Amino acid sequence: MRYLKAKIAYDGSCYHGFQRQNNAIAVQQVIEDTICELTGEEVTVNGCSRTDTGVHAREFFLSFKMENPIHCEGFLRAVNNLLPDDIAFLSVEECDESFHARYDCKGKEYEYLLFNSRAKDPFLKNKAYRYTYPLDEKLLDKAAKQFIGKHDFKSFCSADCTKENTVRTITDFSVSRNGDMVSFKVSADGFLYNMVRILVGTLLYVNEGKLTCEQIAELFDKKDRTKAGVTVPPQGLYLNRVFY
């Protein structure tokens, strides 16, 4: 038996997230079916993360077992030729039997892209969230720093979140602008369900004067999802980097 580690990327527009679903197409299913088509083996790939419907990954890791002796380079080329255009294997290598893409993950960086313009760009469909009000990226960068550190993020995860432990450590959070595109980059040791999208929505509340920078700190103690900002749409969200 071989143990493999793969780095992949995908445009999530057409998929119901990474994890296999009973009644919708997910990235995991497409990859497993493609490997089976190539090798005849029914393989289960372990992903480094779940992602929501419509969320993208610029870097995402898989671990899986396979019998087939095909060279990593040949496997990479063949699987990319068989996969649809919106899922790509970037690299494949042999790894230690003990490696697990999810359990060994030490942290992740997400980027949220917001197109801050009254004009409409049809080529950003499914790629960025259009926000037409004026946005003060310097204020939001200052506000984002309030989230850095070890906190209970109970107020900043979906009410459907089933995790008992909602304490996470955000190691970096910055907001910057490049022309009309505003980027929110956040790194942490782990993220709760919808957490990045609620953090960005909460910063938009600060932009709109519904919350002050100081009030953000108070939200940790409230442990109440309804006090934080809205959950912004998924299409602007990219899993950017995964740390091991």
Next chain:
Amino acid sequence: MRYLKAKIAYDGSCYHGFQRQNNAIAVQQVIEDTICELTGEEVTVNGCSRTDTGVHAREFFLSFKMENPIHCEGFLRAVNNLLPDDIAFLSVEECDESFHARYDCKGKEYEYLLFNSRAKDPFLKNKAYRYTYPLDEKLLDKAAKQFIGKHDFKSFCSADCTKENTVRTITDFSVSRNGDMVSFKVSADGFLYNMVRILVGTLLYVNEGKLTCEQIAELFDKKDRTKAGVTVPPQGLYLNRVFY
């Protein structure tokens, strides 16, 4: 009655071209239905061009008549809010009754994007054609110059082309590289059915040693579609500029 000229842009991935079809969704239909939803009027929009299924437009002009007195600025905002994310109105203005987006068009510039890499980029799905062989953009730029001038492009249009007159004047044609992305830009007073995609396919024949620069000139006289290169896929093609 008001006469209006609109500049629009669209990502053609989801549409069967611009022109209204009986049994498939085209950009024209979506725009006419949206204007009807907004104003209650059944409007016919005249487009500057047909585009093929999957082809994009960064700039495309419409002319149409409308009774509704809504201000151009208000119309622009409202129609953009109602249209899907992949079709955008960029500007709307009153125009002369005599203006017709297609008949008054003096020429167009198309760009074809080719992603020249063995790596796969999932975010280029429907946005560029991936070509994995080495490509010599300097050679192809030199070859592209052979097409400039007034020629009979009978060899370079689809066999389904119904135009009697296949003489067109190419005013500029250049090939350049930016990293892994190769851009083919061609301007002419008019284009025949599939012409840009066949011109690019013919340049790829030059890249692959199937044709020399000198043999391109001979193809004009042959007036035989089968002597030119393949028709490259539509997803890399952008209507870039329209001249009046």
